Amino acid sequence: MSTEKQPHTPAQKPAQSKKQRRxxxxxxxxxxxxxxxxxxVVVAAAVLGYQYWSDNRPAADPQDLRVTVTDAAGDETEYAPYSVCQRFTGDCDESEPSTIEVGADEEVTLSLPDEVTSQDWSLLQIFDDQAANTENxxxxxxxxxVTVRGSAETEDGDGSGARLSVVEVHxxxxxxxxxxxxxxxVVWAFNTGVEPEPAGDPTTDSGE
Structure with missing residues (x-):
């Protein structure tokens, strides 16, 4: 008597009840x-950790801060402060102003570190014509x-253009x-080689 092997049928998974599916x-x-x-929790811990580090990290030494100047050719140069004065004692460390080259029709860009831009700061531009002097x-x-030009129109609008003499970051x-x-x-001072107009109005001083 011959026996035939029955094909193997995989056991079917019983259907889940509604309760099991829920x-x-x-x-x-x-x-x-x-x-x-x-x-x-991970994100909150990271934020709190950064705040703690930021609040407790040593304060920056102002002498170590640098302003980067990008000239018309795209070359970048870092400059140390010209003057650092302790406000409580009045003690100051000063050096010579840095010299930069900028033609009458050229521009230079000053990039400032976070320690400067995280507070109010100002830019003083002095020209060879006092009428063009600006402070922002x-x-x-x-x-x-900030980008500054090598010349600026004067208030009288004669089109001659005043030449940039000194740029200061305060x-x-x-x-x-x-x-x-x-x-x-802290002050960064840059001299372009152009002599500024002497203080006072020459026209008024001459009595005209």
Whole structure:
């Protein structure tokens, strides 16, 4: 008597009941919610850690800060401050103004470090015609770089153009002295080689 092998039929998975499907969906929701909570905790810890580091890191030494000047050819040069004055004592460290080259029809761009732009700061431009002198002030976080031209139109609009003589960046920066934060008045000064007009109005001084 011959016996034939019956084909193997895989066991069918019993269908889940409505209650089982509901529990599976709930477990999936709990796992998703747990992952979201974990992500929020990790992000919050990172933010708090950065704030703690930022609040407790040593204050910058103003002498170490640099302003980057990009000339008309695209070359970048970093410059140290011209003057650093401790506001409480009035003690100042000064050096010679830096010299930059900028033609009458050229521009240079000054890029400032975060320690400067995180506070209010100002830019003074002095020309060989006092009528063209300007001073601009920006609020904290408003501007991190500025472009200046080698010449500017005077108020009389005669089209001659006043030549740029001196550019100064003025900032108030918190430094550290004997473990305490103290304010410093910091100035970057750039001389273009053009002589500025002497103080006073020559026309008025001559009695005309």
């Amino acid at each position: 529990r599976a969906a709930q477990r999936k929701q709990y796992m998703t919610f747990g992952a979201i909570v974990l992500l929020v 002030t920006w609020a904290a976080g408003e501007k991190s770089e 900032a108030l920066i918190l430094g550290e002295e004997d473990g305490e934060e103290v304010p410093y008045g």
